[in-house]
Amino acid sequence: xxxxxxxxxxxxxxxxxxxxxxxxxxxxxxxxxxxxxxxxxxxxxxxxxxxxxxxxxxxxxxxxxxxxxxxxxxxxxxxxxxxxxxxxxxxxxxxxxxxxxxxxxxxxxxxxxxxxxxxxxxxxxxxxxxxxxxxxxxxxxxxxxxxxxxxxxxxxxxxxxxxxxxxxxxxxxxxxxxxxxxxxxxxxxxxxxxxxxxxxxxxxxxxxxxxxxxxxxxxxxxxxxxxxxxxxxxxxxxxxxxxxxxxxxxxxxxxxxxxxxxxxxxxxxxxxxxxxxxxxxxxxxxxxxxxxxxxxxxxxxxxxxxxxxxxxxxxxxxxxxxxxxxxxxxxxxxxxxxxxxxxxxxxxxxxxxxxxxxxxxxxxxxxxxxxxxxxxxxxxxxxxxxxxxxxxxxxxxxxxxx
Amino acid sequence: xxxxxxxxxxxxxxxxxxxxxxxxxxxxxxxxxxxxxxxxxxxxxxxxxxxxxxxxxxxxxxxxxxxxxxxxxxxxxxxxxxxxxxxxxxxxxxxxxxxxxxxxxxxxxxxxxxxxxxxxxxxxxxxxxxxxxxxxxxxxxxxxxxxxxxxxxxxxxxxxxxxxxxxxxxxxxxxxxxxxxxxxxxxxxxxxxxxxxxxxxxxxxxxxxxxxxxxxxxxxxxxxxxxxxxxxxxxxxxxxxxxxxxxxxxxxxxxxxxxxxxxxxxxxxxxxxxxxxxxxxxxxxxxxxxxxxxxxxxxxxxxxxxxxxxxxxxxxxxxxxxxxxxxxxxxxxxxxxxxxxxxxxxxxxxxxxxxxxxxxxxxxxxxxxxxxxxxxxxxxxxxxxxxxxxxxxxxxxxxxxx
DNA sequence: TGACTTTGTGCCGCTAATGAACAAAACAGT
DNA sequence: ACTGTTTTGTTCATTAGCGGCACAAAGTCA
Numbered sequence: 001x002x003x004x005x006x007x008x009x010x011x012x013x014x015x016x017x018x019x020x021x022x023x024x025x026x027x028x029x030x031x032x033x034x035x036x037x038x039x040x041x042x043x044x045x046x047x048x049x050x051x052x053x054x055x056x057x058x059x060x061x062x063x064x065x066x067x068x069x070x071x072x073x074x075x076x077x078x079x080x081x082x083x084x085x086x087x088x089x090x091x092x093x094x095x096x097x098x099x100x101x102x103x104x105x106x107x108x109x110x111x112x113x114x115x116x117x118x119x120x121x122x123x124x125x126x127x128x129x130x131x132x133x134x135x136x137x138x139x140x141x142x143x144x145x146x147x148x149x150x151x152x153x154x155x156x157x158x159x160x161x162x163x164x165x166x167x168x169x170x171x172x173x174x175x176x177x178x179x180x181x182x183x184x185x186x187x188x189x190x191x192x193x194x195x196x197x198x199x200x201x202x203x204x205x206x207x208x209x210x211x212x213x214x215x216x217x218x219x220x221x222x223x224x225x226x227x228x229x230x231x232x233x234x235x236x237x238x239x240x241x242x243x244x245x246x247x248x249x250x251x252x253x254x255x256x257x258x259x260x261x262x263x264x265x266x267x268x269x270x271x272x273x274x275x276x277x278x279x280x281x282x283x284x285x286x287x288x289x290x291x292x293x294x295x296x297x298x299x300x301x302x303x304x305x306x307x308x309x310x311x312x313x314x315x316x317x318x319x320x321x322x323x324x325x326x327x328x329x330x331x332x333x334x335x336x337x338x339x340x341x342x343x344x345x346x347x348x349x350x351x352x353x354x355x356x357x358x359x360x361x362x363x364x365x366x367x368x369x370x371x372x373x374x375x376x377x378x379x380x381x382x383x384x385x386x387x388x389x390x391x392x393x394x395x396x397x398x399x400x401x402x
Numbered sequence: 403x404x405x406x407x408x409x410x411x412x413x414x415x416x417x418x419x420x421x422x423x424x425x426x427x428x429x430x431x432x433x434x435x436x437x438x439x440x441x442x443x444x445x446x447x448x449x450x451x452x453x454x455x456x457x458x459x460x461x462x463x464x465x466x467x468x469x470x471x472x473x474x475x476x477x478x479x480x481x482x483x484x485x486x487x488x489x490x491x492x493x494x495x496x497x498x499x500x501x502x503x504x505x506x507x508x509x510x511x512x513x514x515x516x517x518x519x520x521x522x523x524x525x526x527x528x529x530x531x532x533x534x535x536x537x538x539x540x541x542x543x544x545x546x547x548x549x550x551x552x553x554x555x556x557x558x559x560x561x562x563x564x565x566x567x568x569x570x571x572x573x574x575x576x577x578x579x580x581x582x583x584x585x586x587x588x589x590x591x592x593x594x595x596x597x598x599x600x601x602x603x604x605x606x607x608x609x610x611x612x613x614x615x616x617x618x619x620x621x622x623x624x625x626x627x628x629x630x631x632x633x634x635x636x637x638x639x640x641x642x643x644x645x646x647x648x649x650x651x652x653x654x655x656x657x658x659x660x661x662x663x664x665x666x667x668x669x670x671x672x673x674x675x676x677x678x679x680x681x682x683x684x685x686x687x688x689x690x691x692x693x694x695x696x697x698x699x700x701x702x703x704x705x706x707x708x709x710x711x712x713x714x715x716x717x718x719x720x721x722x723x724x725x726x727x728x729x730x731x732x733x734x735x736x737x738x739x740x741x742x743x744x745x746x747x748x749x750x751x752x753x754x755x756x757x758x759x760x761x762x763x764x765x766x767x768x769x770x771x772x773x774x775x776x777x778x779x780x781x782x783x784x785x786x787x788x789x790x791x792x793x794x795x796x797x798x799x800x801x802x803x804x
Numbered sequence: 805t806g807a808c809t810t811t812g813t814g815c816c817g818c819t820a821a822t823g824a825a826c827a828a829a830a831c832a833g834t
Numbered sequence: 835a836c837t838g839t840t841t842t843g844t845t846c847a848t849t850a851g852c853g854g855c856a857c858a859a860a861g862t863c864a
Contacts, residue, residue, distance in 0.1 A: 013819085013820065013821095014820075014821095015820080015821085030842090031842075031843075032841080032842065032843095035842090040821075040822085041821075041822060041823070042842070042843065042844085043821080043822075043823080043824095043843085043844070043845085043846095044820080044821055044822075045843095046842095046843060046844065047820090047821085047844095064829075064830080067830095067841095068830095068831080068840090068841085069830065069831040069832075069839080069840055069841070070829080070830065070831075070839085070840040070841025070842065071828060071829040071830055071840080071841050071842040071843075072829070072830060072841085072842075073841085073842060073843090074842090074843085152765065154767065161765050161767075162765075170765075220648050221647060221648040234732075238640075238645070243640070244734070245623060245733060245734025245735070245768075246622050246623040246734055246735060246736035247734060247736070247767055247768055248734070249731075249734045249764075249765055249767065249768045250732065250733055250734035251732060251734075252731045252732070252734075252764050252765070253731070253732060254764075255731060255764060256728065256731075256732075257659045257662065257728075260659065260662025260663065260672070260673070261662065267764070270662070271662070326658065326659075327732070329651075329654045329655070329657060329658075330636075330652065330653060330654070330655060330658075330729070330732055330733070331647060331652055331732070332646070332647025332648055332649060332650070332651045332652035332653075332654075333647070333648060334648035334649070362651075362654050362656075362657060362669070363554065363563050363564075363651055363654070365556065365563075365649055365651065366647075366649055366651045415850085415851065415852095416851080416852095417851085417852085432811090433811075433812075434810080434811060434812095437811090442852075442853080443852075443853055443854075444811070444812065444813085445812085445813070445814085445815095445852080445853075445854080445855095446851085446852055446853075447812095448811090448812060448813065449813090449851090449852085466860075466861075469810095469861095470809090470810085470861095470862080471808080471809055471810070471861070471862040471863070472808085472809040472810025472811065472860080472861065472862075473809080473810050473811040473812075473859060473860040473861055474810085474811075474860070474861055475810085475811060475812090476811090476812090
């Protein structure tokens with residue numbers, strides 16, 4: 001048995017991470033709030049903020065943030081300009097990339113169309129190049145680079161399973177390929193050497209984004225369900241961390257049965273949540289056909305808002321409700337966030353959706369879970385930024401490395 | 403805002419709890435193993451074991467525990483006789499109660515038939531009385547009392563929802579009622595004053611028991627599915643802690659649809675996991691009738707082992723497989739433990755069950771999750787003991803209180 | 805018997821966080 | 835305007851947990 005490698009100071013100031021998380025998510029706007037949220041003394045909170053300021057991660061506003069009586073507290077904010085991370089997202093329409101600061105704000109964003117050649121190296125190379133250009137064009141230190149993919153991504157090895165949109169072989173080692181492309185890119189002088197990279201599924205990252213900066217704030221068990229171009233994605237955040245299961249494949253909710261006699265699904269079953277509540281399902285229910293020249297998702301969202309399609313919307317909403325009820329019975333979340341097409345279904349018939357869920361939940365209590373629309377724009381990018389920030393939120397002193 | 407109440411020493415020795423957990427579950431049989439498992443120095447592991455010994459929770463065997471070369475390590479064991487907790491379980495056939503030490507061992511067990519009057523106060527009073535008798539008859543200090551119920555139990559308020567077996571109104575405040583009955587019982591001079599009590603669902607507690615002392619050891623995400631007299635129960639242990647959702651009602655898996663055209667279920671649907679894989683379902687599939695004079699579960703388990711009922715067993719196994727596959731797609735556990743009637747179904751057709759699960763799992767990788775039989779006898783009682791120990795596993799110094 | 809390997813322990817130092825006292829900056833009432 | 839009152843921020847000494855190191859102890863192996 002080897003002697004432990006970890007020394008006492010390596011454990012680090014244990015409050016530094018939690019404190020930065022609270023400031024990052026806006027839950028601790030002042031030192032005083034931080035004192036309460038961390039349950040420590042004012043002296044400790046003061047020392048911790050001082051250290052975070054010294055690390056260049058936050059700034060303390062000198063102007064007093066007025067309020068009630070007593071000495072006013074100073075406002076804590078994310079440093080601006082401070083360090084940044086790169087975030088990117090692959091989707092059916094193309095590639096998005098952004099430079100992101102702490103606090104969930106995207107500083108700069110670019111969108112590229114999908115190249116003709118969508119082989120993994122090629123596509124990931126384009127992502128790395130887009131990020132590198134953003135990095136070179138910024139004065140900020142760049143600390144990480146994370147990518148959101150529409151595929152399921154295994155953990156801990158980081159391979160992508162059967163993509164719906166690109167013709168990647170199942171098992172493509174995206175984490176390694178992406179790391180290699182980033183390592184080969186010219187990120188400019190202000191990027192951390194050996195820039196840490198990470199890859200994850202976009203629905204998972206959207207859930208993270210909503211939990212920290214959107215409709216899922218301070219939910220303890222947040223379930224996100226989304227419908228993109230094709231297929232339904234789910235994600236669960238438990239106590240602030242993603243629940244991705246033992247190999248990253250949890251919350252693959254697309255093949256939950258919601259209509260025994262429903263539409264056939266490629267999986268061989270009938271009435272899967274995928275086949276009943278995605279864009280195609282809505283068009284089929286409305287007996288319409290999408291215009292092949294325009295983006296499918298946008299057309300479907302329009303259709304969901306069209307009063308003339310109300311019957312079709314209700315049909316799909318009912319099936320979505322059955323799916324959500326099934327998930328509630330298993331996961332018992334305290335909030336559900338819907339995004340993508342499902343957001344519009346919720347907007348079109350919120351009461352009906354809530355009623356279906358409540359009716360099919362075994363115990364009234366868990367059926368009354370609030371179902372709310374997603375709030376974060378570009379949630380995939382924001383979530384990827386969260387993933388890139390994660391190591392520094394766990395240990396802010398890591399910004400000193402390299 | 404009040405000043406923090408918690409002082410530095412109150413945070414306590416943070417390693418004490420983890421160390422006791424490791425010894426409790428048998429994962430750290432020696433100081434050396436503890437050193438490795440906690441990732442600390444030998445000096446620290448030594449100090450921690452010394453403190454746990456001083457608290458009377460463990461003992462260090464003076465005889466060397468031989469092995470390879472080098473100085474032999476001393477064996478760490480749970481103190482015997484050491485402190486104990488009371489555990490009890492309510493089930494269709496009666497009341498069980500036990501005195502339990504650390505290490506998952508039941509020291510003494512009693513079983514009582516169900517009284518004629520099953521009103522909550524009456525039944526919980528009988529449980530408290532049974533526990534009190536065990537406490538008075540033992541020389542050990544008694545530190546807690548936990549109860550396993552066949553009902554879903556809400557958190558954090560501790561009310562029981564619709565019992566299948568007793569005629570309790572949904573919403574019965576079992577946690578409070580049980581605490582009151584225990585407070586009123588004469589527990590003898592060696593019970594901790596204001597004995598802490600806890601109540602939880604039996605499937606959840608069985609999962610805890612299997613995770614710590616049975617077939618679920620060192621699984622990171624353990625799913626347990628069980629079929630008792632009627633109805634199917636599920637539970638999930640994530641990283642050593644029960645996942646009970648935001649209000650304690652997670653893993654209510656009984657109404658997952660596994661056969662669109664299947665048997666009708668009281669819930670209004672058809673083909674629920676309950677209706678397709680419980681004792682009644684097996685008898686129906688075999689076109690037999692249970693003898694009303696004998697316990698239903700025992701007869702069903704016999705039937706599952708009967709070669710002449712092989713066709714019926716396969717029918718039910720297929721549906722169980724579909725249910726498990728659905729859960730795997732959502733939860734992505736790395737092990738599944740089956741108990742109750744499902745244990746016998748697994749024993750009768752293990753390969754078929756595994757094949758069905760693998761076939762319906764979206765990604766082969768997650769379909770290959772091992773499905774194993776439960777190992778812990780009286781898992782409900784052992785799990786209740788775990789629940790009663792929980793505060794002391796979190797903070798061993800709590801044994802000093804009162 | 806002696807070299808080697810692994811385990812256990814005493815001592816020192818480092819560090820995170822407390823607690824108390826004090827200073828600062830606002831409001832409230834006279 | 836002056837003077838409490840309330841809340842926030844900081845300084846400083848103290849404390850406790852844990853790592854590192856050196857050394858002792860107790861076996862195996864050659």
